[in-house]
Structure formats: structure tokens, C-alpha cells
Amino acid sequence: MQEFTMRITSVIDHAARESGPREIVTRWADGSETRTDWSGIRRDALKMAQALEALGLKKGDRVASLAMNHSRHLVSWYGVAGMGGVLHTVNPRLFDDQLEYIVNHAEDKVLCYDAMFQPIVDRMKERWTTVEHYICYDSGEHSPAFEDWIGTQNGDYEWVAGEETDPCMICYTSGTTGNPKGVQYEHRSTLMHAIAGLQPAAFNFSSASVMLPVVPMFHAASWGLPYAGAMAGIKFVFSCVNDPAVLHELMLREKVTDSAGVPTVWLAHFQYCDKEGIDLPPLKAATIGGSACPRFMIERLMKNGTRVQHAWGMTETSPIGTVGGPTWDWEELSFEERVNKTAMQGRPIFGVELRTVDLDDMATELPRDGKTSGALQIRGPWIIKRYFKAEEDAVDADGWFDTGDVGIIHPDGTLQLTDRTKDVIKSGGEWISSVELENAAVGHAGVAEAACVGMPHPKWDERPVLFVVRAEGSNVTGDEIVEHLKPLIAKWWLPDAVEFVDDIPHTATGKISKKDLRDRFSDYKLEA
Numbered sequence: 001m002q003e004f005t006m007r008i009t010s011v012i013d014h015a016a017r018e019s020g021p022r023e024i025v026t027r028w029a030d031g032s033e034t035r036t037d038w039s040g041i042r043r044d045a046l047k048m049a050q051a052l053e054a055l056g057l058k059k060g061d062r063v064a065s066l067a068m069n070h071s072r073h074l075v076s077w078y079g080v081a082g083m084g085g086v087l088h089t090v091n092p093r094l095f096d097d098q099l100e101y102i103v104n105h106a107e108d109k110v111l112c113y114d115a116m117f118q119p120i121v122d123r124m125k126e127r128w129t130t131v132e133h134y135i136c137y138d139s140g141e142h143s144p145a146f147e148d149w150i151g152t153q154n155g156d157y158e159w160v161a162g163e164e165t166d167p168c169m170i171c172y173t174s175g176t177t178g179n180p181k182g183v184q185y186e187h188r189s190t191l192m193h194a195i196a197g198l199q200p201a202a203f204n205f206s207s208a209s210v211m212l213p214v215v216p217m218f219h220a221a222s223w224g225l226p227y228a229g230a231m232a233g234i235k236f237v238f239s240c241v242n243d244p245a246v247l248h249e250l251m252l253r254e255k256v257t258d259s260a261g262v263p264t265v266w267l268a269h270f271q272y273c274d275k276e277g278i279d280l281p282p283l284k285a286a287t288i289g290g291s292a293c294p295r296f297m298i299e300r301l302m303k304n305g306t307r308v309q310h311a312w313g314m315t316e317t318s319p320i321g322t323v324g325g326p327t328w329d330w331e332e333l334s335f336e337e338r339v340n341k342t343a344m345q346g347r348p349i350f351g352v353e354l355r356t357v358d359l360d361d362m363a364t365e366l367p368r369d370g371k372t373s374g375a376l377q378i379r380g381p382w383i384i385k386r387y388f389k390a391e392e393d394a395v396d397a398d399g400w401f402d403t404g405d406v407g408i409i410h411p412d413g414t415l416q417l418t419d420r421t422k423d424v425i426k427s428g429g430e431w432i433s434s435v436e437l438e439n440a441a442v443g444h445a446g447v448a449e450a451a452c453v454g455m456p457h458p459k460w461d462e463r464p465v466l467f468v469v470r471a472e473g474s475n476v477t478g479d480e481i482v483e484h485l486k487p488l489i490a491k492w493w494l495p496d497a498v499e500f501v502d503d504i505p506h507t508a509t510g511k512i513s514k515k516d517l518r519d520r521f522s523d524y525k526l527e528a
């Protein structure tokens with residue numbers, strides 16, 4: 001067979017050649033709309049690659065984006081990779097210390113941002129020591145405007161060639177304790193992940209698909225949609241705001257068939273439709289992941305005729321690991337049974353392998369019996385090997401990456417997540433470090449010990465609840481503790497409740513046993 005180097009540029013070349021006039025619509029933050037197409041995206045990506053070189057950037061250099069979902073962000077995905085660079089998609093929801101750490105750690109040289117994030121740029125400019133150039137995606141008020149900047153080039157450019165294993169994107173995950181960690185995606189891993197994402201068992205795209213991705217382009221490569229979508233030549237509809245009224249109107253007007261996002265997004269959409277007394281949009285498929293998709297959500301979407309693709313993955317896994325959808329026994333299942341099955345996290349797509357191992361003895365693989373739960377491990381061509389700049393591999397000698405999730409594997413391959421060993425809480429798709437919250441809490445003189453766990457929440461999936469053992473003689477109140485925490489942590493990290501207890505359970509090694517604590521409060525309920 002012929003030689004073919006797996007590079008991301010082949011994806012945009014294909015999209016422009018075979019699906020050139022297929023539209024890419026953007027609804028900007030100020031309410032205006034623009035339309036381009038796959039040919040236009042490629043043309044601008046060539047110009048962007050040229051403009052980056054004109055700034056002196058070289059192969060391997062990192063370019064940051066601080067942006068919502070839009071066509072110019074999409075241009076950057078291909079333009080940066082096209083000049084041999086690495087796009088660092090920065091999550092604007094991180095707080096300042098994390099933003100400082102990741103941009104400096106990635107050594108980003110250029111930062112392209114949305115005007116709505118100008119306050120972040122103003123605040124952080126002094127602290128970002130490696131950024132030499134700022135470009136604004138949608139206005140030239142404080143930095144050169146993206147369109148003007150790439151407009152200085154003629155687009156007569158050849159993509160930079162290189163190895164399949166060259167990096168093309170870096171995403172940081174704060175889903176661990178300590179500093180965020182960088183996960184670098186490579187041309188080859190990205191391409192394979194995108195091909196796998198196309199299959200009916202995953203996104204099920206055809207050229208007739210019209211996708212409005214709500215999952216941000218700054219979170220885990222937007223689940224690889226901008227690549228898989230280009231391969232299939234789908235129409236993209238992007239929105240810079242996540243207001244359900246805006247999304248709803250766009251979905252109807254642009255005849256959107258597919259969407260993707262965390263459960264919280266759908267919940268907001270349900271509430272909007274209920275308030276307005278209108279039907280849900282007639283979507284063919286909704287990919288839901290990032291957090292467990294609640295049963296009632298699946299039921300409502302399925303009754304709406306929407307296929308629910310409940311997916312599990314991580315930044316470290318590019319991110320698709322498993323996706324749910326109709327299985328071979330679907331016809332024999334009742335509606336209830338279908339909902340139950342969809343509430344699990346789906347089945348691994350070709351390319352990745354999953355296994356569960358004993359939580360106390362990680363060498364013992366557990367049976368796929370639909371009963372036994374254990375630590376979930378994964379390996380495959382788009383699964384992390386080593387974090388960016390780390391000294392050691394993140395996997396064992398056989399390539400297994402320990403996900404920090406706990407689950408059950410069913411005999412038909414379906415994954416069912418049951419718990420998490422990592423000490424973090426996921427609220428509305430974003431991470432909260434329970435350890436940092438605890439450390440901040442024990443800084444209060446009235447607190448002897450504090451443990452923070454994520455409790456189920458109807459809107460945010462999980463919210464932090466702080467369990468506190470008062471110091472001897474103290475009668476500190478929950479409100480006083482929250483006041484103490486306010487200057488120390490981001491506002492959305494503040495616990496939803498503070499509960500006082502006589503003791504906090506510990507493991508044999510003296511660590512706080514979150515599992516026992518969760519078991520003890522298994523009936524605990526938070527209100528919306």
C-alpha cells in the first residue's frame with residue numbers, strides 16, 4: 001500500500017475538497033451571525049499558518065486559544081496544526097492561579113481570545129510570562145483583530161510536513177489534585193480518534209448531519225467533533241453563548257440534527273422549553289457525557305425521538321472511551337430497559353480496551369459479570385502515555401492507564417460507572433478539588449478536621465458538601481466557615497452545605513475515607 005502520513009492537515013484538505021460548500025454558521029456573543037464553509041475554513045487556516053510564521057513561530061511552538069465555539073476558533077484548530085504548531089485550548093472557567101500555571105507551563109507564545117475574555121487577558125497579562133502576541137477573535141479594540149491579522153497574508157502556503165507522532169493540541173486537566181496536567185494529542189492519535197468517532201457506534205455522522213456542539217472547544221478537544229465533523233463534511237452551527245433560548249432558536253432555524261454537551265446543558269434546555277410551553281427541538285441524536293446522564297433526562301429525550309448517546313471519556317483519553325446507543329438486543333428490550341441501559345456509560349469503541357481491576361490489588365483483573373466493581377483502566381492509540389513535561393509515564397508497563405473512576409463491566413461490554421477514587425468533584429462538567437477545599441477549611445481555627453465530598457445534585461450533577469468536626473470548645477457555624485472560604489477559593493467552589501459531625505472515617509493508612517463518608521450519607525439530598 002502507499003505511504004500516507006497521518007496528519008491533521010489531511011482532514012481539512014479532504015473537507016475543503018469534498019465538502020467545500022458545506023456551511024459553518026456562527027452566532028457570535030453580540031448576536032450577529034456569520035457563515036463560512038469548509039473551503040473558507042481551509043483558506044483562513046492557510047492564512048493563519050502563514051501569519052504565525054510571520055510572527056516568528058516555529059514547528060512545535062504552542063499557540064493558546066481562550067475562546068468559545070466559533071468558526072475562527074475552528075480555523076485555529078487547523079491553522080496552528082498546519083504550521084506544525086500545537087494549539088493549547090485554555091478553559092476560561094479556570095481561576096487565575098490555574099490560568100497562570102497552564103499558560104506558563106505550556107510556554108504559549110501567542111494567545112488568541114474572544115473579546116468577552118478581555119478582562120481575563122487584562123488581569124493575567126503580567127503573569128503570563130511567555131506570551132508575546134495577543135490576537136482578538138472578534139474586535140481589534142485592544143489587540144489586533146483576527147480577521148485583519150490573517151488578512152495580511154495571501155494564503156499561498158504549504159502545510160508543514162512532519163511525523164505522525166508530532167503533537168498538534170494540548171489540553172490541561174484539573175481533574176486531579178495538585179497543578180493541572182497537560183495532555184498532548186498527536187496528529188496520528190487525533191486522526192484515529194476522529195475516524196473512530198464517525199462510526200455508527202459513536203457519533204453516527206453522515207454528510208447530512210447538522211451539529212450544534214455545546215461542549216466547548218476548550219474542553220477535551222470538544223470530544224473530537226471538529227475533526228470527525230470535517231471528515232464527514234457535516235454542517236456545524238456554533239454559538240458563543242449557551243443561553244437555551246438562543247440554542248433552541250438556532251436548532252430549529254438551522255435544522256440541527258445532532259448536538260453534544262454535558263447533562264447540565266440539557267437540563268437548562270428542558271427548563272426553558274417547560275417555561276415557554278414548547279417542545280424540545282427535534283434532534284436525531286444527543287451525545288451526553290462528561291458527567292453521568294440522569295435517567296429522567298434520557299427518558300425525556302428518548303420520548304422526544306432523540307437517540308441518546310451517553311458517552312464516557314476523559315481529557316487523557318482524547319476523550320472518547322465509551323459511547324452508548326442501541327445494542328443488538330435493543331428490539332427485545334422494553335422502553336424502561338432501554339432507558340436503564342442508556343443510563344450506563346456505553347460500550348468501548350474500536351481502538352480502546354477497558355478493564356476493571358481490584359481496588360486493593362491492582363494486578364487482579366475482575367470478571368465482566370455485570371456485578372463486580374473495580375478500578376477502571378484503559379489503553380489504546382489515543383490514550384495518554386505521559387503527561388506533558390512529566391518525568392514518568394502515567395501508565396503501567398502494559399500501557400494501562402488508571403482512570404480514577406470505579407465501575408462495572410457487563411457481559412455485553414457495557415460500562416457502568418459507580419464511583420470515583422480521585423479526590424475531585426465534578427459540578428456542571430467542571431472540576432472542583434475537594435482537597436483544596438478541605439485545606440482551606442481547616443485553616444479556620446474552629447475546624448479540627450474537614451472532609452469534602454460531592455453529593456448528587458439535580459442541576460449540577462454533583463455539588464460539594466463539607467463535613468466538619470469542630471475544634472474542642474468551638475461552636476463555629478456553617479455560615480462562618482463559608483465566609484472564611486470566600487476569599488480563598490473560587491465562588492462556584494463554595495460548598496452547598498456544611499454539615500457538622502462527631503468524627504470523620506479514615507482508612508487504614510490514616511487518610512480520610514470518602515467512600516465510607518459517602519456510604520454513611522448515602523441518603524443525603526441537595527435541593528436544586
Ligand code: AMP
Binds near residue numbers: 288289319404
Ligand atoms: P475530563 O477530563 O474533565 O473530561 O473528566 C473526565 C472524568 O469525567 C471521568 O474520569 C469521569 O470521572 C467523569 N465522566 C465523564 N463522562 C462521564 C459519564 N458519562 N458518567 C459519569 N462520569 C463521567
